Amino acid sequence: MDVEVLEGIFDANEKIARENATLLRERGVLAVNLMASPGAGKTSLIAGTLERLKGRTRVGVIEGDIASSVDAEKIRAYGVPVVQINTGGACHLDAVMIRQALDHFDLSSLDILIIENVGNLVCPAEFKLGEAMRAMILSVAEGHDKPLKYPLMFSESDVLVVNKTDLLGLGDFDMEELRRTVKRMNPDLVVFEVSCRSGEGLDAWADWLAGKGEEFRGRNPET
Ligand SMILES: Nc1nc2c(ncn2[C@@H]2O[C@H](COP(=O)(O)OP(=O)(O)O)[C@@H](O)[C@H]2O)c(=O)[nH]1
Ligand SMILES: [Mg+2]
Known part of the structure; x- marks a missing residue:
């Protein structure tokens, strides 16, 4: 494809x-584009977030995958509205x-819409x-050098969730080194350290997200 076509x-x-x-602003729905490599813990983070926001924040989920509805079925079990998108091969969701x-x-009955993008950095x-x-996730298993290799996603994200902290110490992942690197690339990036397995750090993340949802809705007094 030439440059003009692209x-x-x-x-x-x-x-x-x-x-x-x-449309989302008019309805007061905070849409979160959740990106990460395959297996980093996107679906697990959504599940942990839904558990914590139940009865407090109304969350809808879009599940993006190349194929299958495995993740949508997992998330549907939490009783929230879920729509599955299969990209049929495309490596990302589009508008x-x-x-x-x-x-x-029914957008008027949602506060937050979490969009699980296709696994890809x-x-x-x-x-x-x-x-x-x-929002993006980097899991401890992937290594602390990933921001250097995939700079766009790290520099364009508002929040980074470092997942699988239960694995710290099993490999050579250096949290301080990661924090230094992302701070240089994106000084405003908010960073959370969580383990979707143990639940550690998830309350802080979910509270922060709920607060962002309220803030967003507050900027839209007509909703
Ligand atoms: N050890 C550990 N495993 C996790 C954690 N979070 C997710 N996993 C596992 O990692 C695998 C991929 O998780 P999933 O949420 O499907 O990732 P996704 O492909 O990014 O949606 C699953 O086997 C999860 O059980 C965690 O915090 N610690
Ligand atoms: Mg998933």
Whole structure:
């Protein structure tokens, strides 16, 4: 593909992403684009978040995957509205897919919409969906050097959740080194350390997210 074709694709995506963002803002729904490599713990973090926000914050979930509805079925068990998107091979979600998925939600009855993007540290960062927050997970098992190798996602995210802290000490993951690296790349990045397995750190993350949802809704007094 030549450069002009690629720019056309990005421009078209951005236009729909802006429309999604406007719709979500009007409805007072904080959309969170959750990105990470396969197996980092996206679905586990969503599950842990839903457990903690139950009865407090109304959360909907979009599950993006190349194939299958395995994650959507797991999340549906929490009794929240879930829509599965299968990209049929594409390595990321795009704004048109989200636009179609939004039609399946009663947006006025949601506070937060968590979008689990396709497992990948590269492409998802290049396609805006209309989200108000970009969140990413890095798991301890992946190594602390990943921000250097995949800088776009780390520099464009608002929040980084470092998952699988129960594995610290089993390998050579250096949390201080990771924090130094991401601070250099993205000084405003908020960092949480959690273990979806033990539950450690999840209360702090869920409270922070709920607060962001309230803040977002507060900026939309008509909702
Ligand atoms: N040890 C450990 N394993 C975890 C943790 N969080 C998730 N996992 C496991 O990692 C695997 C992938 O998790 P999943 O949530 O499906 O990741 P996703 O592909 O990013 O959605 C599963 O086997 C989880 O049980 C954690 O905090 N610690
Ligand atoms: Mg998943």
